[in-house]
Amino acid sequence: MTHLRARTGTVGLAALAMAAGALVAPAHATTITAAPQAAAAPQAQKGGVRLHSNAELARTLKQIERASHGRVTVRSVGKSNEGRPIWFATLGSxxxxxMYVTQQHGDEPLGTESALAALRTLGQSDSRAARAVRSKITLGIVVRANPDGHEHQWRYNYDPDADPEYGEPGKGYDINRYHDPAVAPGDNPATEAAVIQRTYAAFRPSIVVDYHMQGRYAFPPPDGREITTSILWPNHPSVSAAALRRSKQVGVAVHDAFTRAGAVVSQYPGGTYQGIARNAYGLLGSASLLVELSALPPEREHFQVRTAYRSMVELAEAAASGALDRLDPAAADRIPPRGPSLPGGASAARDRGTH
Structure with a gap:
């Protein structure tokens, strides 16, 4: 978990493809290049990424929907405890x-900014590669699963009466502990987790990727590089061999996309609890992956958004082209484990260790 400072305002998405640079073409697909009006990631600017407020997020999603000429559909799939809509954007046929999920933890916002950029590129571009993706897959994104947590600048949902097993009394529930497949949405005390459960059941994705943020870590000497991203597939012992294999293939594709973009990627040291989304949706048979963006200094947040955007677009390309199914899942096990926390960075305990 990480606590980013409040920085609201519309992200400057125009001319992002130029700011991001041309995507490095993966071996499996023709790279999608954003049209000028379908920018891919925030323009470089001094300081950190300017985050969308909840109201701005709603307006921006509707703008993307209009600009896509029907390729992107945006709807509310439920409401938070404080009555804010939880948006689900879909494209392709x-x-x-x-399915991608962003910002289950309210103070981990950069995945949401990356998702907006990916929606613009995949939904608005008229390139041959974008059309191919839309013809082969249907992509759905839960954009900011925890709008109340974003508003209050904390990890949890907003439920001041909660006395949760996972969460904080007087604040709310840790949404990413309440996806247990054995608990029906109607019995789920974490409102926003129940919304994701229902969305998953209705959408029936074969792939689920959940975007979070973590503290700052580095590989131990002699490597010593700072880790910018960590990933992990399901590790619950009851996940089927087939779901685990597909999850690791997704992990390899996402690792490679991040690496091509200049990221330094490790395995995340996550737990086996079945209520964590990556385990829950793996238990339900989907390929499932957790992505953790490190909380780098503000001047490097644009890099983090850009690399996460690349992972979203390139995974969609790989899934559409069939290249994903040809990846060696054993390569996931060769991704090195996350190293120790950096002095002054968030500790593993602060991250709760099991996103």
């Missing part, structure tokens, strides 16, 4: 369904 292909049979393979891919």
């Amino acid at each position: 292909g049979p393979r369904r891919v």
Whole structure:
């Protein structure tokens, strides 16, 4: 978990493809290049990324929907405890369904900014590669699953009467501990987790990727590089061999996309609890992956958004082209484990260790 300072305002998304630079073409697909009006990631600017407020997020999603000429559809799939809509954006008409979730923890916002950029590129571009993706997959994104947590600048949802097993009394529930497949949405005390459960059941994705943030870590000497991203697939012992294999293939594809963009990637040291989204949706048979963006200094947040954007777009390309299914899942096990926390960075305990 990380606590980013409040910085609201519309992200400057125009001309992002130029700011991000041309995508390095993966071996499996023709790279999608954003059209000028379908920018890919925030323009470089001094300081950190300017985050969308909840009201700005709603307006921006509707703008993307209008500009896509029907390719992107945005709807509310539920409301938070304080009555804010939880948005689900979809594009494409292909049979393979891919679902991304951002910002289950309210103070981990950069995945949301990356998702907006990916929606613009995949939904607004008229390139041959973008059209191919839309014809082969249907992509759905839960954009900011925890709008109340974003508003209050904390990890949890907003439920001051909560006395949770996972969460904080007087604040709310840790949404990413309440996806247990054995608990029906109607019995789920974490409202926003129940919304994700219902969305998953209705959308039926074969792939689920959950975007979070973590503290700052480095590989131990002699490597010593700072880790910018950590990933992990399901590790609950009851996840089927087939779901685990597909999850690791997704992990390899996402690792490679981040690495091509200049990220330094490790395995995340996550736990086996079945209520964590990456385990829960793996238990339900989907390929499931957790992505953790490190809380780098403000001047490097644009890099983090850009690399996460790249992972979203390139995974969609790999799923659409079939290249994803040809990846060696054993390569995931060769991704090195996360190293120790950096002095002054968030500790593993602060991260709760099991996103």
